[in-house]
Amino acid sequence: MIPARVSGPPARAVARITASALGPYQTAVLRIGISATWLCFLLREWPHRHELYGPDSPWGWDMARQLVEGNGAFTALLWSDDVLWFEAGYLFSVVSSALLLLGWRTRTVSVLFMAGVLSLQNRSIFMGDGGDNVIHLMAVYLVLTRCARVWSLDARRARVRAAAHGADHGQPPHADATGVVLWSVLGLALTAVTLGPGLGWGWALVFWGLWAVQALWWALCRYAPDREPRAVADIVANLVHNGALLVIMAEVCLIYATAGWYKVQGSRWQDGTALHYPLHLDYFTPWPGLSELVSSSGLLVMLITYGTVITQVAFPFTLFNRRVKNVLLVVMIAEHLSIAVLLGLPFFSLAMVAVDAVFLPTGFLRGLGRYARRGTARLRLPGQRGGAGRGDAERDGDGRGRPRTLVG
Incomplete structure (x- = not known):
């Protein structure tokens, strides 16, 4: 028996939430705003980092370790009490914030950003003014969003590849050596921390799951770009993004209502x-x-x-x-x-x-983006003007023409 074709507003709503990642400009602003806020905070508190999250913190290393062992929170800073380990962790959070702000390899960097935020904030839970709680939540939600569809280096790289190779939305990407190397290095690092002390099995499953999803996504886009598994994966990604966006909006409403x-x-x-x-x-x-x-x-x-x-x-x-x-x-x-x-x-x-x-309305954000592009164009020398045209910018707004990479 052939099922009847479903039509009407419910069908259109289902098609919309499965066929595209909603709010590309809104999630891009969220990505830029949260990463910029955390980056500015880390740089502002650089001279005081030891008192906030390091060895000189009033919330001692032993007390923090007892608390984390009780609630299962993630923080890499408690894997060692060495000062150099803390300095590396703090610098890691600074770098990952800057990369997320620029939108470079966002699928991977968003996970690294989350790890950096959780590591510092769970090390000293009493340091903050309320904004740290918002950053804490948004760092987790951003991992689930496709927040680099516009206003990012990833989007720019996609436009350049599309212009150079005539790539279409369903066409597989060319070999991405940077993505493969980054994915491999992170896999080795994850193996090391999983075998070592500190990373609980729950968080190990989370990070290994995200790492495996990256590989699966790349394999589907590379070897089965026009087949049903690739289409299903894109639908799932859109659903996860749209669900995360809905949770973010509900979270904001809950913050204000309470x-x-x-x-x-x-x-x-x-x-x-x-x-x-x-x-x-x-x-x-x-x-x-x-x-x-x-x-x-x-x-x-x-x-x-x-x-x-x-x-x-x-x-x-x-x-x-x-x-x-x-x-x-x-x-x-x-x-x-x-x-x-x-x-x-x-x-x-x-x-x-x-x-x-x-x-914020999409029209307002797109107008803001056009104004920013005109402003940056005036700062360039006459011989350096160019870049993506209006058609590329509009196409990037709904994510079409963006080739898939392993960890882009």
Whole structure:
């Protein structure tokens, strides 16, 4: 019996979430924002790295090891208490953040970025201001997304190959020596840490699974580009990406909803004076004159206090109306930038702005990208102008024409 053809909105919705990776620009902004925030934090705290996560940390090596053994968290910094091992781990996190920011071999670098973030944050769990929790979560989710479809070195490499070889979406890539070497080296490193002490079996399965998926993906794209297993693999990748994007959006809504409802229960938030108190704490007053100016106006303090609660509680419900959602996004981004300046929490604010970007309209982000390209083109010498045309940029927006590599 031949099943009837399914049509209508449900069928179109299923086709859309299986045929393409949704939100390529939104996930690209998330990738850039989270990696840039973590990179800036690591560079800013470079002189204090030993006190934060190293041998001079108040959260001692023995205490951290006992905690990790109890909760099964991943951190490579506890595999050895040698100072050189810590320096290598810190530098590893810096390099992986920079590579993820640029979008180089993103499928692999996103895993390395996650390993670097977890290693440092799980070494000293009490170091952070709230933004570290957001980076912690997003580092895990980015591994599941196809976040380098646009605005990355991977996308640029795909355009160059397509222009040079006339590659199509289904055509297998040419030999990728860099990808094969990188995959092999990481396999040897993973073997070493699996046989050595420190890496639990749970995390070993996670990393070995990701490593094996890279090999399977490359083999399908290389030797069966036009067959059904390759199409199924692409559908699965799109589903994983779209599912991760949905989880990220739900996570952002949950952050704001819980923060807003907890504030509603506080008496200081109810009477509109909550902002007054942090503005008089030395830790949250990098600009005493500015803090004094804001706190001197009772009406302004009350409006900001109530506005913060209303914005956070209302945000999840505004997703049903695009215009209201966009207005509220502007308000929330402005609020986070104000927190960065007024309360001296720049990395928390940057992390929240990055996750807010997943709700930005695609048209706005594409326009922002065109503006950035025009700006960079003006900085080039006349003889250096060129690069991908409008057609390449538009094609890269939905991922067509991007050859598959082993660890690209």
